[in-house]
Amino acid sequence: MIIVMKAGATKKERDEVLKRIRELGYKPHVIHGSTRDVIGAIGDERGKAVLQKVESMHGVENVLPILQPYKLASKELKKEASLVRVNDQVCIGGQQLIVMAGPCSVESEEQIIESAIAVKAAGAQMLRGGAFKPRTSPYSFQGMEEEGLKLLAKAREVTGLPFVTEVINPETAELVAEYSDMLQIGARNAQNFALLKKVGQLKRPVLLKRGMSMTIQEFLMSAEYIMSEGNQSVILCERGIRTFETATRNTLDLSAIPVLKGKTHLPVVIDPSHGTGNHHYVAPMCYAAVAAGADGLMVEVHPDPENASSDGAQSLKPVKFAAMMEKLKLFAAAAGRTL
Amino acid sequence: MIIVMKAGATKKERDEVLKRIRELGYKPHVIHGSTRDVIGAIGDERGKAVLQKVESMHGVENVLPILQPYKLASKELKKEASLVRVNDQVCIGGQQLIVMAGPCSVESEEQIIESAIAVKAAGAQMLRGGAFKPRTSPYSFQGMEEEGLKLLAKAREVTGLPFVTEVINPETAELVAEYSDMLQIGARNAQNFALLKKVGQLKRPVLLKRGMSMTIQEFLMSAEYIMSEGNQSVILCERGIRTFETATRNTLDLSAIPVLKGKTHLPVVIDPSHGTGNHHYVAPMCYAAVAAGADGLMVEVHPDPENASSDGAQSLKPVKFAAMMEKLKLFAAAAGRTL
Amino acid sequence: MIIVMKAGATKKERDEVLKRIRELGYKPHVIHGSTRDVIGAIGDERGKAVLQKVESMHGVENVLPILQPYKLASKELKKEASLVRVNDQVCIGGQQLIVMAGPCSVESEEQIIESAIAVKAAGAQMLRGGAFKPRTSPYSFQGMEEEGLKLLAKAREVTGLPFVTEVINPETAELVAEYSDMLQIGARNAQNFALLKKVGQLKRPVLLKRGMSMTIQEFLMSAEYIMSEGNQSVILCERGIRTFETATRNTLDLSAIPVLKGKTHLPVVIDPSHGTGNHHYVAPMCYAAVAAGADGLMVEVHPDPENASSDGAQSLKPVKFAAMMEKLKLFAAAAGRTL
Amino acid sequence: MIIVMKAGATKKERDEVLKRIRELGYKPHVIHGSTRDVIGAIGDERGKAVLQKVESMHGVENVLPILQPYKLASKELKKEASLVRVNDQVCIGGQQLIVMAGPCSVESEEQIIESAIAVKAAGAQMLRGGAFKPRTSPYSFQGMEEEGLKLLAKAREVTGLPFVTEVINPETAELVAEYSDMLQIGARNAQNFALLKKVGQLKRPVLLKRGMSMTIQEFLMSAEYIMSEGNQSVILCERGIRTFETATRNTLDLSAIPVLKGKTHLPVVIDPSHGTGNHHYVAPMCYAAVAAGADGLMVEVHPDPENASSDGAQSLKPVKFAAMMEKLKLFAAAAGRTL
Structure with a gap:
């Protein structure tokens, strides 16, 4: 000091x-x-x-101040990259690039199973889908809740894909953890410390999204909250920050990848769907994220975006997702990664 | 559309x-x-x-879109200003300016009672103080929790001042509501929808702080969450937004006062302590807020800022707070308000 | 260091x-x-x-770094507040509050003279009006140029009000200086260093607007550019910074007033017209600026805002301006100022 | 409308x-x-x-508004991508990726020639270097001016590389155009309309940098200024926008690439050196930019960054630049580009 x-x-x-x-x-x-x-x-x-x-x-x-305020998340404490394992099936942070894909919200059995089959066929290793949805408006669709979790589990049974889903309330966190393979903390809850502490006590890896106006340091402090409760399996997910620019929903901060890689041993994943808010921009940002050194991607895919209950404008159709994955292999190879 | x-x-x-x-x-x-x-x-x-x-x-x-997405909070629904009453003691949104003051955190019986007496003597109508603290670092002081609530109640007994305190978790919301006169939702929880719904079901007025990167429209949508659950007693509190400027902790957006007054019937309160992060700037921003039409102020006052457990740098000493309140009367009068 | x-x-x-x-x-x-x-x-x-x-x-x-990078603008060099004099008529930075008012652009002899008479009648001590206009679009009205300067001079003759007008090009800076009483550097040119150096060599006071994404420190560095060329008569003008909020055109940073007052001896003026972009918000922000300690105001007034060539939406009609000035006296008095 | x-x-x-x-x-x-x-x-x-x-x-x-305010820059007017030619030597916007590299400032004959030889050897097709420097502080090195232009011309003679250099003043624009192959408009002058008009009248391609707080639409309006004066050879350069994040000097907005590609026919180039302000982050952002579809890169390279007169912290040493160029070929190939 x-x-x-x-x-x-x-x-x-x-x-x-x-x-x-x-x-x-x-x-x-x-x-x-x-x-x-x-x-x-x-x-x-x-x-x-x-x-x-x-x-x-x-x-x-x-x-x-001279020192960084985080310890457990810091590279000073642990120099080698952390590998976060999901059920001994998937390993995030290693040489293999991990793609988590699926719809914003679970809407029906048909929709989630169709999505799961499609993203698996295209090469995704994990399914994503929201059952509890944090929506800006109280009048918007709030998710299928436990029923949605059951459908996600069914989609996992059918395809074998583990899934990640959001937890929005300490009161339902354990319920979500029972069904799911990985817990997601959304951007709006990235400094909901009661929730961070709660998931820190659960036995599931946590995908922590960066808050919309969170600095890199605050992002790592939120990871530290989870880790300080005992859960070391944290994955950092950059999903766009809020700036003055309105041409995109958020400004995807890809330089966060090398910055984070310099400060922490935790894996870094990019979500270009929320990061841009527009399906036209998702594929180029996927390629860029991998080129910049991301360990994985989270991509919204919906069989019928025009009728999605949420975030249709930023969702890829399965055929576009498959084409993106095909081209992504070239960039993964250039980055020395497998997919 | x-x-x-x-x-x-x-x-x-x-x-x-x-x-x-x-x-x-x-x-x-x-x-x-x-x-x-x-x-x-x-x-x-x-x-x-x-x-x-x-x-x-x-x-x-x-x-x-053509229409605003909020209804209950909208001036289109209800043209006259809403008055939010606290225990039939205090009324916010009327001709009288309301000042809520006290320390960032409750630290001891002596500290909170000394603070309450001091802010009452200077003319504040409500006490503020945190028992459950949302802190960026897991290693920082997290508040005295229920013990803090008891001390706040004791300070109320001594001075007669009703108090507002923060609620950070749906699981402890009812406990906080039992002790306190008004619930505060902090900036980092301003889009914690589980928490908003919870306080919408309680019978206490809610002081809702604007999130650091929340637009005015999103701010009103969060108020709408609380109101749509049945609780119409919502007070909006601007406390600074996050910008590129680093000379102040946040950028206090005082134009939010006339903007909100044009869109909603809810009262608007300003928090210059968090808004600037520096006790030197608190008094001028209090005067400015009142001149711009604020219905009230929330100000951090600590008997010994240098030894405060949190936010000492932005807290006023009682003597400075009293001097500020004295001068504030002139601006309140110019604005056609009583204090 | x-x-x-x-x-x-x-x-x-x-x-x-x-x-x-x-x-x-x-x-x-x-x-x-x-x-x-x-x-x-x-x-x-x-x-x-x-x-x-x-x-x-x-x-x-x-x-x-430990030291501030500016010297001449710094309060460390000169503790007492600087008074900037315009023609021995007006003095900015002293006990008297200075109001500069007038249309965004000079459009015709009738318009500028009508404006000048109206703002003088309401109590303004200086006229403002643009002859060279920096417009975002090449297809927008670019100003009447030298003809506009002549009309401003005519309005000065009629009313006795000195005027401030913008300079946008080193090549025409001397021309503007010949006609005008004070030079304005606009927000978009606040780091146009060639222009700053040029006005630093002229014998006219300079009103320097803060750039849209300029920190306080960079703002003072731009003042330092002018001063280091020999011209010490610099007035700093906060006119809103660019943030994520879209309810206002910019976010008026009133905390810049006490921050600047703590760092520099130069006078500080506020422009709520550009700061908010909406005439409904101008009066409350004028009151707030004065309450926060501003040395003056710059306000857009137009006899017929609906037919203005530029910035009509943020211009006050003369009758509203006069009403604002009337109420402003109360706040000026509360702030210990005369108007 | x-x-x-x-x-x-x-x-x-x-x-x-x-x-x-x-x-x-x-x-x-x-x-x-x-x-x-x-x-x-x-x-x-x-x-x-x-x-x-x-x-x-x-x-x-x-x-x-319904229509975009720009015409000449719009893809609606001209659907196919524009190719900007520099001296029939270099063509920007086509299948070949163009890399412009060199020091921030020209400092000496030895320095600029050594730089030019090094960047050419590594595969760069153009040299960059500043002779007139826009610096935040009046006390910082302001560039070698005409002497610097002469040295750039000498480096071109030696290596055959055409060069791009910044123009900061309409008064010296013609002088710069005489010596150089391409004119650069810096971020701080991106809305210096007098300068934009001036370079619009010159016969040199213009590399226009995005201003720090410029929206994509304003960026295209500035291009429109140049084009409306007759000069259609405009290259758009994203170099980071100003946000709340301080871990990087600016936030490089790579989503601007697909956004711009959807709105304009002009080529898009990325400057990761200014975009991040830190040489550690330059290579990953180069790879990401190419993966996202950039037409070229502008990279700062200095033979001795620790003794550079400006921007040393963000400059690559020649050996690191060469390694980056080597790896860049893989990403260029994945993107269907040659280098």
């Missing part, structure tokens, strides 16, 4: 800061500058509300 | 769209333009996933 | 950094931490591309 | 709007809805300040 004193700070103010730093268990170290003093405080600054206890003191201009 | 056809759309594509519109229960109306056709679809477009069912059709360039 | 070394940096890497720091004219100072070293480098870091010469070295994690 | 009337608008208000629409040369068409009327106005809405003349009328809620 570095404390920058104000240009005109008095000796008394500086001494107060030094005293406070020692009380907080740090070893202070003063650097006398030409216009101001700077104090280095040595010690672990994580897990304590230390910065603010100093930054509101008289004579202090600014306090700069 | 307006459907803009592509410049080169065929008659067949247009006819398909017309057919679909009729199937969805709307009356279509074609306007033949020089380069393209535009179709008006008459009917209530709220509460249905109608737009997307059309916008992914062949030949469609764009679908423009 | 603080250099944070990587956790695993070698002694050789650290020694290279120390050597480099000395070569660059700084005095290094090492703090040995438990997991990493931190190096303080004492010396003036402004005006040199020093940071980057260090931050790309092996073993360096991060370089943190 | 669609005019949405307010729910309670009177017949008189509607009739006034109809009258105004006819006066403006449009054919109005009323759709009577259940709660409000909607009016379609048929005619070319581009190049006229028509929208605002209607949207400030009584009874009007909203005016929605």
